[in-house]
Every structure is written in C-alpha cells, then in structure tokens.
Amino acid sequence: MTDLVTTDPAEKMRLRAALIERIGGYMTAHAMGVAAELGIADLIKDGTRTSAELAAATDTHEPSLRRLLRMLAAVGLLDEPTPGRFALTDVGAQLRSDSPDSLHAFTRMFCHPLLIGSWQGLMYSTRTGKHAFDHVHGRDFYAYLAEHQDVSALFNVAMSEESRIAAAQVAAGYDFSAVRTVVDVGGGDGTLLAAILTRHPHLRGTVFDSASGVAGAPDVLRAAGLAERGEVRAGDFFAEIPGDADLYIVKSVFQDWNDDDSRTILRTCRAHMPPTATLLIIGSVLPETASTEVPIMFFTDVNMLVNSGGRERTESEFRALLTETGFTVRSVADGAAGPLSIIEASPARS
Numbered sequence: 001m002t003d004l005v006t007t008d009p010a011e012k013m014r015l016r017a018a019l020i021e022r023i024g025g026y027m028t029a030h031a032m033g034v035a036a037e038l039g040i041a042d043l044i045k046d047g048t049r050t051s052a053e054l055a056a057a058t059d060t061h062e063p064s065l066r067r068l069l070r071m072l073a074a075v076g077l078l079d080e081p082t083p084g085r086f087a088l089t090d091v092g093a094q095l096r097s098d099s100p101d102s103l104h105a106f107t108r109m110f111c112h113p114l115l116i117g118s119w120q121g122l123m124y125s126t127r128t129g130k131h132a133f134d135h136v137h138g139r140d141f142y143a144y145l146a147e148h149q150d151v152s153a154l155f156n157v158a159m160s161e162e163s164r165i166a167a168a169q170v171a172a173g174y175d176f177s178a179v180r181t182v183v184d185v186g187g188g189d190g191t192l193l194a195a196i197l198t199r200h201p202h203l204r205g206t207v208f209d210s211a212s213g214v215a216g217a218p219d220v221l222r223a224a225g226l227a228e229r230g231e232v233r234a235g236d237f238f239a240e241i242p243g244d245a246d247l248y249i250v251k252s253v254f255q256d257w258n259d260d261d262s263r264t265i266l267r268t269c270r271a272h273m274p275p276t277a278t279l280l281i282i283g284s285v286l287p288e289t290a291s292t293e294v295p296i297m298f299f300t301d302v303n304m305l306v307n308s309g310g311r312e313r314t315e316s317e318f319r320a321l322l323t324e325t326g327f328t329v330r331s332v333a334d335g336a337a338g339p340l341s342i343i344e345a346s347p348a349r350s
C-alpha cells in the first residue's frame, strides 16, 4: 500500500516502531562492537554475570555498561533474567571468542571504527559510484590492510569465521573424486583449503593470496596437520595464479571488485589454468529482485559499494563475466555452500 496510511492507531504504532527500529541498526552495530571489544560474551560464558561483575572485569562505568547490556538484551543478544544480571542468548553466544561457531572477530571487524567510518561516506558513494573507503581513509581497503597488520590479522580471522560453515559444506558436498590438486585463489588464512584437504586425504592444495592475506595460513594448515599437503603462496591475482592444478576455487572474492577488475582476475585465472581444469566460484548470487528473504546479501552489496567498489551479482551477471573472459558455465548450485552458491565453470574451447 502506498497511500498514507492506516487510521488504526495500533497499526500506526506498529509501522512507526518498525521504521524506528531500523534506524536503530547503526546503534546496535556500535553497541555490538563495544561489547565485542570488551569481551563481554567471554566473561559471561555459560553462566550469568551482574553488570557490576562485568564492569569490574572490563574497567567500565557500571551504570553505563548496564544500560548497554540492557540494550543488547532488547535486541536479543543477551537475557536479563533478574534486574542487572545477564546471560547469553544463542545468538549472543556467537560473540564468544572461544566457540567453534564464533563470530567474535567478524563482529569486531564489521563494527570497527574503520568500516563504520567509511559507511559515513555512503552519500559520497551514492552520488559518485566510487567507494567511500578510499575517500574517507585515503587509500583502498586492501592497501590499508597491507599497511596495518593488526587490522589485517583481524580481517583474516573474521573471514575465516565467516567461511567455516561454507567450508564444511563444500568439503562434504562437492565431488572431489576426480581432483588431485586444488588452488584456493584469494583463500585468505586457508580455512576453506584446510577443510577440503582434511576431508579428502588424496588431495594436495595451495592457498594463494596477497602477503598480508596469507599471513595466518601456515599456522592454520600446520594446526590441521596439513603442512605436507598444503602449500602457501603469496602473490597478486591480477598478475598470476599458480598453474598446473585441477581445481581452482575463488570464494567471496569477486564481490570485492568492479566488473573490469573481476574480468582481469578471471582472465588471469583463464591464462594460468590448464585447459582441463575447473573453476569454482563460491559466493552470493543475488536474486533478480530484492526481498526480505536474504537481507544480508543486499547489506553486503552496499557494503561493497562503500568499502571496496565491488558488488554482489545476479546469476546472469556472473554468466556474462565468465563468458566474456573465456569460460563456459557448467552449473550453478544455489545455496550449496551455506547461503552461498557454487558456480562451476571450465575454460571454453577456443
């Protein structure tokens, strides 16, 4: 309905609340960032803690911390079973840093003043089509990471946390029986490669990323007992990728780049892949029209507009990029890797 509006006061209140709660989104992100920085979820762990105990442990102002905790309870991250005493909900428990399902680093990264700062340039991006990160911080996102190892390490762990479910699903669901060697292009700290090599002992693999991107990969592969079968290589996927593998995986990479850059990366892959190799693109595939079913994809799309100049793409947009760069799309499996899809392609016969 476009006409303003209902005359029913209760319905009016509901509509107002629905809008105002959405404005509170940025307040929620700030509150989550502070809670994650303070390690509130680790302090609460399985039990309950009072705001006084949490304030003492975090060196914060108790009445103010208590207000922050109540706000987090109001959005479902904490429970307040009795006044001033707090427990984690199942959603909030993901803020624990020691849980296998942790999104603690992910929360710290995406609620980081660096990214919140570039979102303040959303109007700039909307008017110009250029990414605000550069405008606000004076260089592009990955150049910034290369100069700031602390933020880069946080980003790499954040990506690893985000990838865990998809990594397990790809390792379990994709048919690796005819594959011997895998390269994960832009593979970060090797979380995906480690999941695949662990499940498939006949495979060898390489994680390929920038020097700052692969910084944590040797430790991840060693911790998984994969130092023998997993190699780490630093390089620039605009210039080269390792040759001679059967399968090339590119997960959550193209969203970072505009179409021209994405075509360059794909052409690099095409030039270095053996003609018989397979390319797997793993990432979000946007539906043709927006819906409330998959809001995160549309958040991420605008996040890319703001922070990297990249974008999420529909299936037809991926198909066009692949066809233009010398690939034939073999299949598109929607949602085959968590919420992410898997696009399988091979070098087109010339």
Ligand SMILES: C[S@@+](CC[C@H](N)C(=O)[O-])C[C@H]1O[C@@H](n2cnc3c(N)ncnc32)[C@H](O)[C@@H]1O
Pocket: 142, 159, 160, 163, 185, 186, 187, 188, 189, 208, 209, 210, 212, 213, 214, 235, 236, 237, 238, 250, 251, 252, 253, 256
């Ligand atoms: C969004 S992250 C995804 C990481 C990983 N594939 C995952 O899904 O968790 C994009 C990756 O691309 C890497 N990257 C960016 N520019 C690169 C370049 N020029 N050459 C190689 N890797 C690059 C980043 O370091 C980062 O690890």
